Amino acid sequence: MTVLSNPRHPLVVTAYRDARALYGDHLVEGRPALAHSAAVAAALVRHVPDASAELAAAALLHDLPEFAPAGVDAKAFLAGRYGEETAHVVLALAGEHQALDQPDPPIETGDYPVLLLSTVDKAVAFASNIRRAEQTGDAGAYFAAKTALVGLLDYFRRYHQAGIGLLPVSLTDEYGHVIAQVDTALAAHRARHATPVGGASAPFAANSGRGW
Secondary structure, eight states, X not given: OOTTSSSOOHHHHHHHHHHHHHHTTOEETTEEHHHHXXXXXXXXXXXXXXXXXXXXXXXXXXXXXXXXXXXXXXXXXXXXXXOHHHHHHHHHHHHHHHHTTSSSOOOOOSOHHHHHHHHHHHHHHHHHHHHHHHHHTOHHHHHHHOHHXXXXXXXXXHHHHHHTTTSOHHHHHHHHHHHHHHHHHHHHHHHHTOOOTTOOOOOOOOOOSSOO
């Protein structure tokens, strides 16, 4: 039994309803933001079956600071409705997302709930990208075109390494596997499109933002 099992914890029920109401038509990795957040919550309890209702609520609402309608104070809303733990984790993840615009995003490992949920979020997002890439019939070209993701791959690899020994093995294994799949697809693409001797190839250009 987890906090997502029926009958679901009341805090989780409320978080799902709030996410559905506040995310609107926003998308994450090509699918509704609510579907992405629900997948993150499901992955959380798969790797950590005894995850608290507060952390599951944070999973469901982790994109709220980015997608909340104008006039909604995400910090006050989360703290008042879900408590300080949920608010802290959600706002920390929002800070991580914003830091991806910086040249060398920091990686903090001292806050376990944040490290845990952030890693789950990344693993789910990578898995979603891989499914979409496979549907195109050319996964390498799909990823090569996602210059923001390509530019951040080293950061994502370092984030994976930072969690080893701290997070559940099932989670770090899953996260490492999806990163490796992207690396493999890109390597195959680059091999197919290698520049002939004497030519020059343009480097992948990284662009910023959540849309990696």
